[in-house]
Amino acid sequence: MASIASSLDPILAGYGHDPTALLQILRDAQEVFDWISPEVRAAIAGTLGVPTARIDSLTQFYAHLYDTPRGRYRILFSDNITDRMAGSVALMDHMLTRLKLERGKLSADGVVSVDFTSCTGMCDQGPALLVNNRPVTRLTPRRIDEICDLIRALTPLDEWPADFFMVQDHIRRADMLLGAAYRRGDATRAAVARGAQAMLDEMKRSNLRGRGGAGFTTAVKWETCRDAPGEERFIICNADEGEPGTFKDRVLLQSFSERVFEGMAIAALVTGARRGFLYLRGEYSYLRAPLEAKLAEMRRENLLGEKICGAEGFDFDIAIHLGAGAYVCGEETALIESLEGKPGKPRIRPPFPATHGYLGFPTVVNNVETLCKATEVALIGGASYAGQGTKQSTGTKILSVSGDCERPGLYEYPFGVSIAQVLEDCGAQNPGAVQVGGAAGNCLTPAEFGRRIAFEDQPTAGALMVFGSQRDMIEAARNFARFFAHESCGFCTPCRVGTSLVADMVDKIAAGRGALYETMDLQRLHDILRRSSHCGLGQTAMLALGDMMQKFRPAFERRLTSRDFEPGFDLDAALARARELAGRDDAAAHLGADI
Numbered sequence: 001m002a003s004i005a006s007s008l009d010p011i012l013a014g015y016g017h018d019p020t021a022l023l024q025i026l027r028d029a030q031e032v033f034d035w036i037s038p039e040v041r042a043a044i045a046g047t048l049g050v051p052t053a054r055i056d057s058l059t060q061f062y063a064h065l066y067d068t069p070r071g072r073y074r075i076l077f078s079d080n081i082t083d084r085m086a087g088s089v090a091l092m093d094h095m096l097t098r099l100k101l102e103r104g105k106l107s108a109d110g111v112v113s114v115d116f117t118s119c120t121g122m123c124d125q126g127p128a129l130l131v132n133n134r135p136v137t138r139l140t141p142r143r144i145d146e147i148c149d150l151i152r153a154l155t156p157l158d159e160w161p162a163d164f165f166m167v168q169d170h171i172r173r174a175d176m177l178l179g180a181a182y183r184r185g186d187a188t189r190a191a192v193a194r195g196a197q198a199m200l201d202e203m204k205r206s207n208l209r210g211r212g213g214a215g216f217t218t219a220v221k222w223e224t225c226r227d228a229p230g231e232e233r234f235i236i237c238n239a240d241e242g243e244p245g246t247f248k249d250r251v252l253l254q255s256f257s258e259r260v261f262e263g264m265a266i267a268a269l270v271t272g273a274r275r276g277f278l279y280l281r282g283e284y285s286y287l288r289a290p291l292e293a294k295l296a297e298m299r300r301e302n303l304l305g306e307k308i309c310g311a312e313g314f315d316f317d318i319a320i321h322l323g324a325g326a327y328v329c330g331e332e333t334a335l336i337e338s339l340e341g342k343p344g345k346p347r348i349r350p351p352f353p354a355t356h357g358y359l360g361f362p363t364v365v366n367n368v369e370t371l372c373k374a375t376e377v378a379l380i381g382g383a384s385y386a387g388q389g390t391k392q393s394t395g396t397k398i399l400s401v402s403g404d405c406e407r408p409g410l411y412e413y414p415f416g417v418s419i420a421q422v423l424e425d426c427g428a429q430n431p432g433a434v435q436v437g438g439a440a441g442n443c444l445t446p447a448e449f450g451r452r453i454a455f456e457d458q459p460t461a462g463a464l465m466v467f468g469s470q471r472d473m474i475e476a477a478r479n480f481a482r483f484f485a486h487e488s489c490g491f492c493t494p495c496r497v498g499t500s501l502v503a504d505m506v507d508k509i510a511a512g513r514g515a516l517y518e519t520m521d522l523q524r525l526h527d528i529l530r531r532s533s534h535c536g537l538g539q540t541a542m543l544a545l546g547d548m549m550q551k552f553r554p555a556f557e558r559r560l561t562s563r564d565f566e567p568g569f570d571l572d573a574a575l576a577r578a579r580e581l582a583g584r585d586d587a588a589a590h591l592g593a594d595i
């Protein structure tokens with residue numbers, strides 16, 4: 001116990017013994033002890049004065065916190081469909097065989113465990129895995145052999161070949177943001193020279209809309225936060241980037257981080273916020289040290305801290321917080337819960353974060369790319385900015401392109417570019433379908449490749465996964481269905497139960513055991529999820545699957561054993577347990593009811 005306490009003391013002191021930082025404390029403790037043992041849990045709970053149940057609620061919620069031993073080397077293979085298309089399943093099998101392991105089980109000597117995890121954001125250089133949260137990309141059988149040898153020799157991670165951990169940017173097409181020559185501080189100085197109100201006016205003129213998915217007007221969000229009552233205000237950069245197939249924020253954080261931080265500072269200038277957080281997904285924790293170094297440089301250059309750029313009253317600083325493997329934490333209210341040291345369960349909205357956010361104070365939550373775009377507005381003014389793209393979708397958009405194409409990576413275009421153009425530029429190989437917007441997005445067939453990337457046509461947070469016409473789209477459907485079942489936070493019944501049922505049914509169809517009745521049940525579940533889920537995760541969980549079932553109907557029907565409409569499975573009865581848990585048995589809690 002003494003050694004536990006002595007290892008924990010500096011961690012706890014580093015966070016000022018603040019229970020709000022519980023998630024960060026557990027992450028750091030796990031780095032030291034490999035898992036959160038009952039002794040570690042008791043020591044943290046005792047020192048912080050929180051119930052051990054609160055720690056349990058976090059270890060049970062976050063996939064990358066462990067309350068059972070997982071070994072000194074914790075290997076997690078990225079399980080996006082693009083990783084699978086590049087051979088990840090065979091590579092994992094190879095590793096399991098070499099290490100004489102069963103998936104998800106700790107090795108007999110307690111050294112290593114191997115499992116899958118949701119997309120790690122390396123789709124342009126997959127198949128990929130994480131070893132103790134550090135990404136290893138471009139996996140081949142040879143690299144797997146080398147990794148197994150290093151593990152067997154108990155080689156510390158810091159002594160593994162550096163090129164294993166190299167993550168490349170793969171910028172294939174640069175435009176206003178990725179292609180601009182930029183001198184650090186110029187955007188902040190330009191904003192300060194204008195003043196807070198004039199900067200907000202430029203933001204309004206720019207009609208900049210959020211790049212995180214929903215496309216909300218950024219100026220409106222900032223103004224609402226500025227005008228909301230409250231003694232403090234906060235700026236949060238949403239760097240959770242968990243949408244399968246998306247990795248553009250990773251590159252912005254790796255190579256354009258001053259633009260991200262300056263965008264946050266400009267938001268602070270406009271709203272009057274004095275503190276900001278970058279919520280970085282745990283899978284990107286390898287970026288933490290360079291990001292901290294960048295923050296330190298910017299403080300030295302008076303781009304952060306007090307009297308920024310000499311402006312009286314412009315005081316602002318940024319702290320980095322890490323997630324721990326929960327896609328739902330990208331949803332802005334779940335993210336705020338997580339920042340407050342709790343399980344990331346979405347809040348009921350309204351009120352929205354702009355008026356009631358972090359610790360109840362007015363809070364701006366913006367995507368990484370949105371904040372970078374705000375620096376452009378500061379530099380060139382709102383009118384010039386609005387001259388790019390389309391009327392409703394101004395400026396440029398960065399796409400993360402992966403899958404069956406010769407040049408996966410980042411492509412920046414003015415809004416309005418057609419899917420066909422992107423496919424030509426990336427060297428798409430005989431594309432039979434494109435998944436736009438990640439697992440929560442839409443699946444488009446060649447007849448729709450003339451559609452344009454824009455909020456008024458095909459909106460997207462940035463993912464574009466290419467499927468060659470030889471691909472089995474049922475495998476893609478299965479992968480997405482399992483993703484949502486795994487990532488559902490369990491807070492509301494339609495999503496918790498619905499996503500699991502969907503995953504089981506798609507498995508059944510894929511295995512050739514489905515009947516036409518299942519496809520009808522899936523359609524009913526689609527409606528339930530879309531209409532009754534509490535947050536965007538459940539509401540969008542069947543968008544892609546719905547598209548695929550409709551657009552690739554013959555492929556689905558070929559797999560059905562029976563074209564019988566008789567139920568082989570009673571869906572309403574399957575929901576009985578969920579009704580019991582939710583304490584509901586009213587008409588609306590039954591299938592077929594008009595909810």
Ligand SMILES: Cc1cc2nc3c(=O)[nH]c(=O)nc-3n(C[C@H](O)[C@H](O)[C@H](O)COP(=O)(O)O)c2cc1C
Binds near residue numbers: 329333537
């Ligand atoms: C399940 C779910 C996951 C999300 N993940 C992200 C994410 O990783 N990054 C992000 O910026 N927004 C994400 N969002 C959207 C955020 O809730 C929010 O709209 C966004 O951060 C606002 O920033 P913006 O206005 O700059 O787009 C997600 C939403 C949902 C429902």
Ligand code: SF4
Binds near residue numbers: 489495
């Ligand atoms: S829809 Fe799903 S992820 Fe969202 S709150 Fe409900 S259970 Fe959680």
